[in-house]
Amino acid sequence: MKTLDAPRTEPGTESGSVPRAVMGTRASGFYRHDLDGLRGIAIALVAMFHIWFGRVSGGVDVFLALSGFFFGGKILRIALNPDAPLWPLPEVVRLIRRLLPALVVVLAAAAVLTILVQPETRWETFADQSLASLGYYQNWELANTAADYLRAGEAVSPLQHIWSMSVQGQFYLAFLLLVFGFAFLGRRLFGRHLRTAFIVLLSALTIASFVYAIIAHNNDQATAYYNSFARGWELLVGALAGALVPAVRWPMWLRTVLATVSLAAILTCGWWIDGVKEFPGPWTLVPVGATVIFILTAANRTDDPSAGQRLPAPNRMLATKPFVSLGSMAYSLYLWHWPLLIFWLSYSGHAHANFLEGTMVLLVSGVLAWLTTRYIEEPLRSQKAKAATAAPAVPLRVRLRRPTIVVGSIVGLLGVALTATSFTWREHVTVQRANGKELSGLSARDYPGARALIDHARVPKLPMRPTVLEAKDDLPASTTDGCISDFGNTDIINCTYGDKDSPRTVAVAGGSHAEHWITALDLLGRLHNFKVVTYLKMGCPLTTEETPLVMGDNRPYPKCHEWNEKVMARLIADRPDYVFTTSTRPWNIKPGDVMPGTYIGIWETLSQNNIPVLAMRDTPWLTRNGQPYFPYDCLANGGDSISCGIERSKVLSDHNPTLDFVGRFPLLKPLDMSDAVCRKDYCRVVEGNVLMYHDSHHISTTYMRTMTGELGRQMAAATGWW
Incomplete structure (x- = not known):
C-alpha cells in the first residue's frame, strides 16, 4: 500500500500567477523539478509492484518523506518570516482544494464499480471505508481491521491504499498547528534563534516517532503499519531535510555519488526488503534515508542563479520533462491504479494480474490520472488565483458559468451524495441485522442445520438463515461479551457460561476456533449441570511454539507465546475438570489437517497435572488459490451451497490426526464433529437451510446451535457425566 504525492507547486505558483523561483525550501534560483521526477519514479514503482509483484516498493515512504519536505518546508518558511501572519485557515483551505476533489471523484467511481462488480455483502465495508477516506482516518479504520480477528480474512478493499493519504492529511494538520503555535510563542522568546529551536523540536519529535515505530512494529507489525505516530518520523525527517539543505556543503563529485546511490536504493529496495512485514520498522530507513540524501544532493548555494545547472547527473535526469510530467499526475495515478486493479481481479476472478492485464490497468489508470489532473485538480487548485485576477466588473452570473465553478459544484455534489449513500446503506444493513435476534428461536423443524447431516432430518424449502447480511453478526456470546483477549492483550479473561453454580467445570481454552463452540457448550452446560469458563485469545x-504466527497471514505473534505461558499456569492452578480446546490445524503446504508438534507439550503438561483434555478436531477453513474467502460473499455473488463450498479432502484428512496420540496420552479425549459440517466427499456452506459460516472459517452461532445434540453425545461418551 502506498501514498499520495506532495504539493507540486509552491504557494503563489498557481496557474494565473507569476511563478516564484524556489528550491523546495526557500526562495532561490530554481525549483526542484528533480523531486517532481522522483515522485514520478516512486509512483511508477508503487503501481508496478502492486500490479505485478504483490509487494511493497518503498514508494509510499519516498512520498511521505517528500511530502514532509515540501509541505514542512513551506510552513517553516512562513513561521520563520517575522512579518508573515500565523493564521492556519488559508493553508487548510488550500489543502482541501488540492486534495479532496480528485479523491471524491475516485471514490464516486469506485462506489459505482462496487455496486456493479462486488456482492452486496461488500458494500458495507466500502461504505465504512469511503467515510473513513473522506474523513482522513482510513489508516485507523484499517488498523482496527488488522487487529480484529473477525475481519482479518476480508477481501482486499479497493480503498485500502488511501491509508497513506490519511496519514499525510493528519500530519499536515498537526504540523501546521504545531509550527504556527510554536512560532507564535517562540518569535519573541527565541528571536533570531527560532530556526535552531525548530530544528531541535523537530529532531526530538522525529526520534520519538522513530523509537515508537520500532516498539509498535515489534509488538504488532500489522497494526503499526497503519499507525500515524509510527509513520510520523518519515514526514518529519523530510521537513528536517528542508531545514538542512542551506547548510549542506558537499563537492559535486560527492553529491553525484550520493545521488546515484540513493536513487539506486529507491529503485531496488522493494526487491530485497519485504516491506509488508518490515515497515514501519528500522528497514524503512532505506527508502526514507535514500530520499533525504537525494534531497540534500541539490546545489549548496541557494542564492546562485546558475544553481539549477549545477545539479548532479541523476538529479538532472529526473528533472527532464517525462519524469516531471509523470510526477505532476502522481497523486491521481496513485488514487486510480489500486481500485482499478482490485475491481479487475474481483470481476475476472483472478488472484493476480498477468502482464497483459497489468499493462491495461496501468494504461487506463494513466489516462484517468491525466484527465483527473487536467480537468479536476488543476482548474480547482487555480480557481482562487483566477478569481483574484478577474475584473471586478464581471457580473456574478457570468463568473458562475465558469467551468471551474461547474466542476467544483459537481465535485461537491458527488461528495455529499457519497456521504449520504454510505450512511444510508449502513443504516439499511443495521436494520437487516436487527432481524438476526430471532435466529436463536428458529424452528428446529424448518431449520435443522447439522441435524440434516447427522440425523438425516427432513429439510423443507425455505430461505437460508442467517441471510448473507445477517451472517457477519451471527457471533457467539463470548465475542459480544468481550470474553476473548485481542491481539495486543495478554490478559486472561474469564467469563462463565452454562450452569454457573455447578462444581463441575469445563475450561474452554485457546483461540477463536475453541471459542465458537461456546454456544453449544453453554446450552449443554445448562442442560447437564456444568459450568463453562473461558481462557481465550x-x-x-x-501451543508451546516459541515464535507463533497468525494463522492465515503468517505474521509474527509474540504475544501469543507470552499469553500461552500465563494461561497454562492459570489452568494448572484452577484445575478444571476438563480443558476443551482444538487439537488440529489445517496444513499450509498440502491438503488435509494435522496435529502440530507444538501441541504435544501442552498435552504433556496437562497430563502431568492430571487434567483431562476434550480435544476437538478443528473445523474446515475455506480457501481458494491459497486465500480465504467468505461464503456469504460467494452466495451474494450468485453462488450456491455447493459452488461456494470445498472438497472435503482439501480441508480434512481421511484420519483424525489426534487419534495417533491417544495411546501416549490416555487423558486426551478426541472429539470430531467433521460429519456435522461435511458430507462424505464435500463440505457445503449451507446445510439444513442454515448458513454454516459467519466468515471464512468460524462456524455461525445459528449453525452451532444445531450441532449441540451431536456434541452432547460425544461429550457424554468422553466424560460420563450424563
Whole structure:
C-alpha cells in the first residue's frame, strides 16, 4: 500500500500567477523539478509492484518523506518570516482544494464499480471505508481491521491504499498547528534563534516517532503499519531535510555519488526488503534515508542563479520533462491504479494480474490520472488565483458559468451524495441485522442445520438463515461479551457460561476456533449441570511454539507465546475438570489437517497435572488459490451451497490426526464433529437451510446451535457425566 504525492507547486505558483523561483525550501534560483521526477519514479514503482509483484516498493515512504519536505518546508518558511501572519485557515483551505476533489471523484467511481462488480455483502465495508477516506482516518479504520480477528480474512478493499493519504492529511494538520503555535510563542522568546529551536523540536519529535515505530512494529507489525505516530518520523525527517539543505556543503563529485546511490536504493529496495512485514520498522530507513540524501544532493548555494545547472547527473535526469510530467499526475495515478486493479481481479476472478492485464490497468489508470489532473485538480487548485485576477466588473452570473465553478459544484455534489449513500446503506444493513435476534428461536423443524447431516432430518424449502447480511453478526456470546483477549492483550479473561453454580467445570481454552463452540457448550452446560469458563485469545491456540504466527497471514505473534505461558499456569492452578480446546490445524503446504508438534507439550503438561483434555478436531477453513474467502460473499455473488463450498479432502484428512496420540496420552479425549459440517466427499456452506459460516472459517452461532445434540453425545461418551 502506498501514498499520495506532495504539493507540486509552491504557494503563489498557481496557474494565473507569476511563478516564484524556489528550491523546495526557500526562495532561490530554481525549483526542484528533480523531486517532481522522483515522485514520478516512486509512483511508477508503487503501481508496478502492486500490479505485478504483490509487494511493497518503498514508494509510499519516498512520498511521505517528500511530502514532509515540501509541505514542512513551506510552513517553516512562513513561521520563520517575522512579518508573515500565523493564521492556519488559508493553508487548510488550500489543502482541501488540492486534495479532496480528485479523491471524491475516485471514490464516486469506485462506489459505482462496487455496486456493479462486488456482492452486496461488500458494500458495507466500502461504505465504512469511503467515510473513513473522506474523513482522513482510513489508516485507523484499517488498523482496527488488522487487529480484529473477525475481519482479518476480508477481501482486499479497493480503498485500502488511501491509508497513506490519511496519514499525510493528519500530519499536515498537526504540523501546521504545531509550527504556527510554536512560532507564535517562540518569535519573541527565541528571536533570531527560532530556526535552531525548530530544528531541535523537530529532531526530538522525529526520534520519538522513530523509537515508537520500532516498539509498535515489534509488538504488532500489522497494526503499526497503519499507525500515524509510527509513520510520523518519515514526514518529519523530510521537513528536517528542508531545514538542512542551506547548510549542506558537499563537492559535486560527492553529491553525484550520493545521488546515484540513493536513487539506486529507491529503485531496488522493494526487491530485497519485504516491506509488508518490515515497515514501519528500522528497514524503512532505506527508502526514507535514500530520499533525504537525494534531497540534500541539490546545489549548496541557494542564492546562485546558475544553481539549477549545477545539479548532479541523476538529479538532472529526473528533472527532464517525462519524469516531471509523470510526477505532476502522481497523486491521481496513485488514487486510480489500486481500485482499478482490485475491481479487475474481483470481476475476472483472478488472484493476480498477468502482464497483459497489468499493462491495461496501468494504461487506463494513466489516462484517468491525466484527465483527473487536467480537468479536476488543476482548474480547482487555480480557481482562487483566477478569481483574484478577474475584473471586478464581471457580473456574478457570468463568473458562475465558469467551468471551474461547474466542476467544483459537481465535485461537491458527488461528495455529499457519497456521504449520504454510505450512511444510508449502513443504516439499511443495521436494520437487516436487527432481524438476526430471532435466529436463536428458529424452528428446529424448518431449520435443522447439522441435524440434516447427522440425523438425516427432513429439510423443507425455505430461505437460508442467517441471510448473507445477517451472517457477519451471527457471533457467539463470548465475542459480544468481550470474553476473548485481542491481539495486543495478554490478559486472561474469564467469563462463565452454562450452569454457573455447578462444581463441575469445563475450561474452554485457546483461540477463536475453541471459542465458537461456546454456544453449544453453554446450552449443554445448562442442560447437564456444568459450568463453562473461558481462557481465550484471538488467533492463539494452546501451543508451546516459541515464535507463533497468525494463522492465515503468517505474521509474527509474540504475544501469543507470552499469553500461552500465563494461561497454562492459570489452568494448572484452577484445575478444571476438563480443558476443551482444538487439537488440529489445517496444513499450509498440502491438503488435509494435522496435529502440530507444538501441541504435544501442552498435552504433556496437562497430563502431568492430571487434567483431562476434550480435544476437538478443528473445523474446515475455506480457501481458494491459497486465500480465504467468505461464503456469504460467494452466495451474494450468485453462488450456491455447493459452488461456494470445498472438497472435503482439501480441508480434512481421511484420519483424525489426534487419534495417533491417544495411546501416549490416555487423558486426551478426541472429539470430531467433521460429519456435522461435511458430507462424505464435500463440505457445503449451507446445510439444513442454515448458513454454516459467519466468515471464512468460524462456524455461525445459528449453525452451532444445531450441532449441540451431536456434541452432547460425544461429550457424554468422553466424560460420563450424563
